[in-house]
Amino acid sequence: xxxxxxxxxxxxxxxxxxxxxxxxxxxxxxxxxxxxxxxxxxxxxxxxxxxxxxxxxxxxxxxxxxxxxxxxxxxxxxxxxxxxxxxxxxxxxxxxxxxxxxxxxxxxxxxxxxxxxxxxxxxxxxxxxxxxxxxxxxxxxxxxxxxxxxxxxxxxxxxxxxxxxxxxxxxxxxxxxxxxxxxxxxxxxxxxxxxxxxxxxxxxxxxxxxxxxxxxxxxxxxxxxxxxxxxxxxxxxxxxxxxxxxxxxxxxxxxxxxxxxxxxxxxxxxxxxxxxxxxxxxxxxxxxxxxxxxxxxxxxxxxxxxxxxxxxxxxxxxxxxxxxxxxxxxxxxxxxxxxxxxxxxxxxxxxxxxxxxxxxxxxxxxxxxxxxxxxxxxxxxxxxxxxxxxxxxxxxxxxxxxxxxxxxxxxxxxxxxxxxxxxxxxxxxxxxxxxxxxxxxxxxxxxxxxxxxxxxxxxxxxxxxxxxxxxxxxxxxxxxxxxxxxxxxxxxxxxxxxxxxxxxxxxxxxxxxxxxxxxxxxxxxxxxxxxxxxxxxxxxxxxxxxxxxxxxxxxxxxxxxxxxxxxxxxxxxxxxxxxxxxxxxxxxxxxxxxxxxxxxxxxxxxxxxxxxxxxxxxxxxxxxxxxxxxxxxxxxxxxxxxxxxxxxxxxxxxxxxxxxxxxxxxxxxxxxxxxxxxxx
Amino acid sequence: xxxxxxxxxxxxxxxxxxxxxxxxxxxxxxxxxxxxxxxxxxxxxxxxxxxxxxxxxxxxxxxxxxxxxxxxxxxxxxxxxxxxxxxxxxxxxxxxxxxxxxxxxxxxxxxxxxxxxxxxxxxxxxxxxxxxxxxxxxxxxxxxxxxxxxxxxxxxxxxxxxxxxxxxxxxxxxxxxxxxxxxxxxxxxxxxxxxxxxxxxxxxxxxxxx
Numbered sequence: 023x024x025x026x027x028x029x030x031x032x033x034x035x036x037x038x039x040x041x042x043x044x045x046x047x048x049x050x051x052x053x054x055x056x057x058x059x060x061x062x063x064x065x066x067x068x069x070x071x072x073x074x075x076x077x078x079x080x081x082x083x084x085x086x087x088x089x090x091x092x093x094x095x096x097x098x099x100x101x102x103x104x105x106x107x108x109x110x111x112x113x114x115x116x117x118x119x120x121x122x123x124x125x126x127x128x129x130x131x132x133x134x135x136x137x138x139x140x141x142x143x144x145x146x147x148x149x150x151x152x153x154x155x156x157x158x159x160x161x162x163x164x165x166x167x168x169x170x171x172x173x174x175x176x177x178x179x180x181x182x183x184x185x186x187x188x189x190x191x192x193x194x195x196x197x198x199x200x201x202x203x204x205x206x207x208x209x210x211x212x213x214x215x216x217x218x219x220x221x222x223x224x225x226x227x228x229x230x231x232x233x234x235x236x237x238x239x240x241x242x243x244x245x246x247x248x249x250x251x252x253x254x255x256x257x258x259x260x261x262x263x264x265x266x267x268x269x270x271x272x273x274x275x276x277x278x279x280x281x282x283x284x285x286x287x288x289x290x291x292x293x294x295x296x297x298x299x300x301x302x303x304x305x306x307x308x309x310x311x312x313x314x315x316x317x318x319x320x321x322x323x324x325x326x327x328x329x330x331x332x333x334x335x336x337x338x339x340x341x342x343x344x345x346x347x348x349x350x351x352x353x354x355x356x357x358x359x360x361x362x363x364x365x366x367x368x369x370x371x372x373x374x375x376x377x378x379x380x381x382x383x384x385x386x387x388x389x390x391x392x393x394x395x396x397x398x399x400x401x402x403x404x405x406x407x408x409x410x411x412x413x414x415x416x417x418x419x420x421x422x423x424x425x426x427x428x429x430x431x432x433x434x435x436x437x438x439x440x441x442x443x444x445x446x447x448x449x450x451x452x453x454x455x456x457x458x459x460x461x462x463x464x465x466x467x468x469x470x471x472x473x474x475x476x477x478x479x480x481x482x483x484x485x486x487x488x489x490x491x492x493x494x495x496x497x498x499x500x501x502x503x504x505x506x507x508x509x510x511x512x513x514x515x516x517x518x519x520x521x522x523x524x525x526x527x528x529x530x531x532x533x534x535x536x537x538x539x540x541x542x543x544x545x546x547x548x549x550x551x552x553x554x555x556x557x558x559x560x561x562x563x564x565x566x567x568x569x570x571x572x573x574x575x576x577x578x579x580x581x582x583x584x585x586x587x588x589x590x591x592x593x594x595x596x597x598x599x600x601x602x603x604x605x606x607x608x609x610x611x612x613x614x615x616x617x618x619x620x621x622x623x624x625x626x627x628x629x630x631x632x633x634x635x636x637x638x639x640x641x642x643x644x645x646x647x648x649x650x651x652x653x654x655x656x657x658x659x660x661x662x663x664x665x666x667x668x669x670x671x672x673x674x675x676x677x678x679x680x681x682x683x684x685x686x687x688x689x690x691x692x693x694x695x696x697x698x699x700x701x702x
Numbered sequence: 703x704x705x706x707x708x709x710x711x712x713x714x715x716x717x718x719x720x721x722x723x724x725x726x727x728x729x730x731x732x733x734x735x736x737x738x739x740x741x742x743x744x745x746x747x748x749x750x751x752x753x754x755x756x757x758x759x760x761x762x763x764x765x766x767x768x769x770x771x772x773x774x775x776x777x778x779x780x781x782x783x784x785x786x787x788x789x790x791x792x793x794x795x796x797x798x799x800x801x802x803x804x805x806x807x808x809x810x811x812x813x814x815x816x817x818x819x820x821x822x823x824x825x826x827x828x829x830x831x832x833x834x835x836x837x838x839x840x841x842x843x844x845x846x847x848x849x850x851x852x853x854x855x856x857x858x859x860x861x862x863x864x865x866x867x868x869x870x871x872x873x874x875x876x877x878x879x880x881x882x883x884x885x886x887x888x889x890x891x892x893x894x895x896x897x898x899x900x901x902x903x904x905x906x907x908x909x910x911x912x
Contacts, residue, residue, distance in 0.1 A: 052901070053906065056899045056901075056908055057717040058717075058899065058910065068715075068717045069717035069907075070720055070906070071720065072720060073720070081723070083833055089834055139834055139836075192828040193828075
């Protein structure tokens with residue numbers, strides 16, 4: 023079964039078929055028709071809403087002022103129309119209305135539909151990651167269940183029920199995207215090769231080509247589970263993994279309260295015969311809606327206002343079809359509406375952050391091969407080391423002034439400038455008004471926001487960057503690993519030479535034995551990173567266990583470093599400009615005559631491998647092949663560690679830099695073009 | 703209001719493909735109220751809600767926005783005395799504040815970009831304009847359309863910014879890459895009419911006069 027075969031899973035960037043009227047030059051999100059045109063008599067298109075596997079959606083206004091959505095069908099015309107014609111006269115308050123099917127002068131087919139600008143259930147779930155209140159979930163599921171029961175009652179299976187297809191229109195649940203619904207008929211229940219639905223909501227029997235009403239019941243169970251827990255019962259790194267779980271794994275319903283535990287478990291039974299036989303039976307098992315909620319599927323008032331959440335930065339879903347979905351992406355994002363919670367970021371910090379982002383972008387987009395990048399980077403490191411005495415004090419002074427400025431700013435400016443002024447005798451000046459009332463700040467601290475952004479980045483990274491791209495057979499992995507280890511050895515040799523030059527600029531003339539130690543430890547360090555990283559490749563994993571494991575390896579590396587130092591009979595000289603950060607912090611057993619002993623080596627290397635998430639630098643889905651940011655952070659952390667443990671400077675930062683560059687350059691990297699191609 | 707370019711129109715609609723529709727007000731003062739179809743006194747921002755035809759007035763005063771209550775208006779839950787009370791009741795609007803008009807219409811005021819005077823009114827209740835738009839833009843001199851969070855209109859999938867700006871009482875558009883305005887290739891910047899269609903490498907939008 024190939025879920026990509028479903029038109030619903032096509033990328034939003036798909037260009038429509040070239041068969042119809044000549045489209046404009048290929049461009050992302052370029053629509054066939056411009057706003058203001060009237061390809062279909064009686065309607066003026068205002069704007070494109072979205073593009074999908076089988077055409078385009080426009081927001082349009084009829085000549086008499088009725089707002090509608092117009093769906094231009096340009097792919098799978100027969101498949102689409104067959105489903106839509108069957109649904110055209112369905113009428114239910116929880117179904118998105120289909121008004122008409124029309125043809126324009128070019129012979130293109132348009133579906134005229136109800137326009138709903140509301141929030142999707144996916145948005146509501148995303149806004150409450152820990153699960154939504156039971157009353158709210160109950161209102162949603164009753165509305166969805168009522169729509170599905172109505173469809174079933176008319177002999178139609180939805181086949182693609184998912185939160186991204188379900189909307190709240192001023193509190194009324196609306197189930198959309200049933201245009202691909204099919205008849206339930208004996209002849210079509212099996213033997214159908216086209217896969218359907220979205221993998222997270224796909225019943226196990228779909229794998230066998232069986233798609234009766236039970237697959238909708240299964241999806242209802244999954245949606246109920248997801249609403250109450252905030253996550254789907256079966257998730258994974260790849261489509262195959264999720265499908266396998268649907269087929270074999272039992273959902274963990276233990277966190278659901280009764281009666282929802284039993285209801286969800288029964289709806290998600292592997293055997294369709296053991297599930298509820300219909301949506302009506304599923305609905306009957308649910309507790310009734312609270313009497314205070316008027317109308318079928320009417321949501322509680324707190325969850326009704328779709329635009330409240332839009333204002334908080336949530337994007338609205340697309341009521342008509344899913345967009346931008348790859349096998350690993352559940353949430354359909356379609357219309358990008360004004361997002362962005364306004365973050366009151368301090369201007370200097372913002373300017374620095376933006377400048378840094380720009381610099382990194384330019385570096386990443388620079389058409390330079392890795393060798394040139396290494397050379398430039400090495401040159402930059404040498405210059406920085408040379409001029410350290412000049413810029414380090416300058417940075418420290420600037421930071422002190424900036425800290426003072428932030429303190430003053432914090433005291434003078436209220437965190438949230440909300441202000442109102444009541445009636446005054448004279449017309450107040452704007453600044454006076456602005457000072458009158460101040461509401462407490464509600465925005466989370468910047469650090470928390472940064473951490474959230476980071477988590478979000480990595481979540482997207484793994485959910486949307488197609489880990490399947492990097493999942494390889496064990497034999498291929500081993501071959502990859504051996505290649506990386508060999509390459510890392512060569513890069514480590516080159517980097518050792520660069521570091522020797524850097525040391526020479528600091529008036530340290532390293533002996534051959536010292537360079538041999540640096541090279542040997544760079545190779546050992548690179549391999550220490552490459553081996554576990556290859557093992558973890560393509561999997562999310564938790565950070566803390568991995569850090570712990572890396573720390574253990576780091577301790578071992580420390581022993582090796584101590585043995586190597588003994589073998590080469592070297593002393594690591596101190597660069598006294600880069601001395602310890604604290605005095606008296608280190609046990610006496612660490613050093614003898616300022617020379618590090620085994621405990622010092624073990625501690626320093628253990629700390630280095632604990633604090634840095636080395637495996638990310640070897641991740642094939644990292645943003646760039648060689649990240650300056652990762653390198654700089656690695657060097658800084660190594661410098662701080664060496665300073666804290668009084669380890670001779672600058673050997674640890676040099677070693678960390680060498681390992682970082684070796685790991686990044688020798689690890690495989692999936693080019694963004696390949697990722698984009700895989701997504702589409 | 704002229705629609706043929708020479709003078710900056712007071713209000714126009716901005717329809718952005720795959721992003722949304724926006725009601726753009728370029729005047730210093732904007733009235734909000736119930737639409738009055740075909741009437742000259744129709745407010746600048748007509749909202750289908752339980753409002754008077756002229757319910758509130760928002761004024762841009764230098765770097766600050768002030769709201770004047772013609773009828774019942776609350777800002778962050780605080781009632782603003784009405785104009786007919788005799789004094790000069792005004793309230794400054796800060797980024798993120800919540801404006802309540804009448805019994806049920808709720809708006810949120812945003813100033814996403816600190817360096818421009820342009821602001822955005824978002825609908826926090828289910829009410830909307832006719833035709834339905836995603837937000838109202840109170841445009842000062844510039845309006846930034848782009849992928850960054852501080853854009854006045856966030857267009858998440860765009861790769862570059864487009865800036866609409868007023869100059870010599872006319873409306874212009876500029877972006878880094880090539881673009882076409884009404885089918886004519888333009889580099890850097892171009893003048894807009896109030897029914898212009900603008901397309902670029904990654905974007906397309908059109909204006910509609912009001």
